[in-house]
Amino acid sequence: MSLETGATMIVSRTWFRPVAAAALVGALCLPLxxxxxxxxxxxxxxxxxxxxxxxxxxxIDEATGKVTGTIPYGVPVPGKPGFVTSPYSPGSGYxxxxxxxxxxxxxxxxxxxxxxxP
Numbered sequence: 418m419s420l421e422t423g424a425t426m427i428v429s430r431t432w433f434r435p436v437a438a439a440a441l442v443g444a445l446c447l448p449l450x451x452x453x454x455x456x457x458x459x460x461x462x463x464x465x466x467x468x469x470x471x472x473x474x475x476x477i478d479e480a481t482g483k484v485t486g487t488i489p490y491g492v493p494v495p496g497k498p499g500f501v502t503s504p505y506s507p508g509s510g511y512x513x514x515x516x517x518x519x520x521x522x523x524x525x526x527x528x529x530x531x532x533x534x535p
């Protein structure tokens with residue numbers, strides 16, 4: 418295909434952006450490949466709290482990437498607004514959460530674990 422002098426080539430954005438992105442990734446990775454060393458990616462040593470569904474959170478160990486637990490909600494006490502029972506020790510007593518907004522975290526005074534306020 419030949420273009421006449423002064424002709425303009427129309428570039429479609431549908432193929433230009435992926436090609437440009439691939440070229441950028443290749444340009445950034447080329448020095449690593451040329452050195453013969455894979456990029457060093459070290460795992461973290463923290464804990465991630467990930468909301469996977471509304472009102473459902475998972476605790477993930479950052480180093481291994483495995484789910485280590487969930488954060489349960491306190492159980493509301495019928496007839497006593499602002500009070501919940503612990504999801505970890507339901508027979509221990511009532512916990513006053515009147516100063517906490519919904520979906521925030523509170524510490525169970527009986528077990529020392531964290532739970533979410535309903």
